[in-house]
Amino acid sequence: MTARLDPLHSDDAEARNSAILEIASQPTPQVLDALQQLLSDPDASMFARQAAAETFGQIGPPDGTAILYRMVDSDDPTLRELAAIGLGRAPSAETVHRLIAALSDKVNTVRNVAERSLLAMEDELAAHGVEPLLKLLEHPVPLSRSPAARLLGITRDARALQPLLNHLQNDRQWLARMWAAKGLGDLGKIEAAGPLTHAMQHDEKNRVRAASAEALGKLRPENVEQLLRTALETDEDGGVRKIAGEALYSLGFESPEYHPDDPFDE
Known part of the structure; x- marks a missing residue:
């Protein structure tokens, strides 16, 4: 694994964030491969895997978000959770739609992380999220209706x-x-x-x-x-x-x- 990823394993959040920004500024093919290995490594610490996901989000489209979009549909709930974390750094119309879909995930942590990521992108949510949130508001599960209601409030949309x-x-x-x-x-x-x-x-x-x-x-x-x-x-x-x-x-x-x-x- 490339040495550039070493700071992602630090227990210092500031050091990890600095590394995320530095790595995302020059995402070589070797770095992308190493990030994907780290992200999928069940033996790595959760904060290192989270940092890898955030790096993909920081890289953005097409290389970074494409990986996160695939992961958010994974059968593995940990990968779905990590993808929702990473997408919090990649605000866009498609990201909003993917994260709103994750609000009906069967796993509570995935829903919670998706909601937090959406709360961090208010402008994109207001521009692209009102209609799908209104549909989600009719979901049969209260734990999906509830975040839809919360997020609709911050859009300030009269609908x-x-x-x-x-x-x-x-x-x-x-x-x-x-x-x-x-x-x-x-x-x-x-x-x-x-x-x-x-x-x-x-x-x-x-x-x-x-x-x-x-x-x-x-x-x-x-x-x-x-x-x-x-x-x-x-x-x-x-x-x-x-x-x-x-x-x-x-x-x-x-x-x-x-x-x-x-x-x-x-």
């Missing part, structure tokens, strides 16, 4: 408003309702304030009520202080009251449920 509202109000799985609430907060459409208020006050799941309070703090309807104070005073769950208090504090209101550490308190 996501009604689908997210439908899931907030009608989805039978609380996890999907929670992420629909969070997505609506990020989407930034004031039309969601009424349904979010209803969810904050009436949803049976505390995590959904808390997410709705957080979202209302982001949307800032005219009566936001009253709404959040009502949650503080009436919700039986301490976690919901805490989130409502944090939202009040972030908006500049006094909050008895939120006490940030003050270094000058003494």
Whole structure:
């Protein structure tokens, strides 16, 4: 294996990142072969294999991404996970579509890594990801619907408003309702304030009520202080009251449920 890859085995993240950038600047055929061997080596450390995947992403098309695109469809879940990591460094329309497809992977770590990579490419996601995310929002598995809702929120695309509202109000799985609430907060459409208020006050799941309070703090309807104070005073769950208090504090209101550490308190 070429000596240029030696820093990829370092336990120093900064050293690995510097090596990724250096190797990607001059990806000779020998280096590409050595990277692929490292990436597929089950005996190598996971962070070295991850660094190899990130190097392919940094190299980009056609040589780097072609390998990652093949891997993301592999039968080996570790290779799919590594491919999703590497693609986080290769934002493009095709990468967005491949990573959204990975959000329905049967392995949780693959889904999580794909979601993190998509969160790192907001512009490309907004430009190329809304339609496939809307389709994914109807996936039968809540663990795929949930990241779709989260990612739709950061696109700030108006097409996501009604689908997210439908899931907030009608989805039978609380996890999907929670992420629909969070997505609506990020989407930034004031039309969601009424349904979010209803969810904050009436949803049976505390995590959904808390997410709705957080979202209302982001949307800032005219009566936001009253709404959040009502949650503080009436919700039986301490976690919901805490989130409502944090939202009040972030908006500049006094909050008895939120006490940030003050270094000058003494």
